[in-house]
Amino acid sequence: MKKGVKIAIGVVGVLIVAGAALAAWQWNNIKAARYMMTMDGDTISSRLEENSKTLTKAMKDYDISDYAFSEDELAALMDGSLTADEAAEKLLAGETASPAPTEDTPDGSTDTGDSAAATSTPTSTPSTPSGTSKPAASSTSNTIDQQIRQQIAKMYVLQATYVAQLEAIVQSAIDEYVAGEHTPENRTAVVYGKVEELTALEKECDAKVAEVVSTLRDLLKQAGKDDSLAKEVEETYQEEKSLKKAYYLKEFQEG
Template sequence: MKRWKKVLLIVVLVLLVAVVGLLVWQRENVGALYTALTTDQDTILKNMEQSKQKLEDSLTDYDITVFAPTKEQNEALLNGTASADEIKTALGLENADAQDAVSSDGASTEEPSQSAVPGESLKPGGQSQTGSTQSQANALVEKCIAELYACQVDLMAQLGSMKQEALSQWNSLDAEQRTTQKLQEIGLNGLMKCYDLEVVTDQEVKTILATYRTKLEAIGADTAVLDSLWKYYSNEKAAQKAYYINKYLN
């Protein structure tokens, strides 16, 4: 085989590997785009409510008193008509950031004590737990959920800031500069920032869940609820993408 043919073959193979890697990496985003193009907003919202209901059903054994941001609150964050602090206050999440900061600093975060009930062993994996263990588990799960919701509020606020930045950039252009090419450039730049922010947020969520998994395991409590929280986060993220892609495409 001639040298130029070998070089061409290598280039083609490298391109194929890159394309496959990109498709795998962006599989979730491709799925969200497909949903946005094939499903109306009402159906997407209905599916989001069903996912939320499934989460609430999985939390029936826990005394949860914190709630997720509503669609209206998310819209306010995206439109810049409400700040992250205002939404957190409305949801009762003011202390979630402080708890997270204490945990990340390694300072004296109170660790749940082992149950002192005689004759009762603490068993993980959903087996029988003492009332003391369940009470401690309830408190830990609620703190975990509060941190996750606070993380969601911060994310929506950041997306709102990025949206306003893109709009300001577009509005600052002279009429002759407002071309389709420039609009695509601003949109693509914003999209890449969204992807970077998604990677950071995914890691933050994983860290929160890992931290509370360790805490729950330390008292012998069931950790299956954390799997439900990750599944809800993944489903909610995909649904939110589909909803806003649908909204802004139409």
């Protein structure tokens, strides 16, 4: 198993070295190396758990239920047969499929559906001209909030996908090394053979996250809110990357 750990960290180590040449990745990689040198494995694991809670809190604040993607769903996300937008809809659908009970009656789900339909149809009270502007403003606000929810859900999906893809690349390197000669030369060859795949993964994920953060900032501005949520979401993703890299580095050091 020690061989597996060494090859795993070798892969991530190459990612750090390759990324260090690019300004966009340099700070993230420096943080990863600093975490590795100043934290033990348990502390890094705890920080990973705390970091995930930050995004989970944002989801709860916007009434998005926690959703654990299955292995099949993660595989579909990785091969592109399930898009991030489609997966985000699963999160939102999961929340609406089992709403918290708000009625005393056992058939409260039907009642909440009726009330939801009533609030979403402002045309039901067209008689007062002064009232039409208010529902319109409320409808716009609800639309923006819904779009914010979609971006938060999408961010959750992108972070889960990145971690799954990183671990898949690490595992493929381990499998390739174990199946071949267990020599330092082969280990180096396997590790460096993953550089292109690793750099492409991080570039792709960073670009998608940047798009979500930019959209989220615009939506928050439209809603009259500051951009603290967008900053928090972006920092959570960057922290996840740094901690994951530090985790693999620490495993190698202690192995």
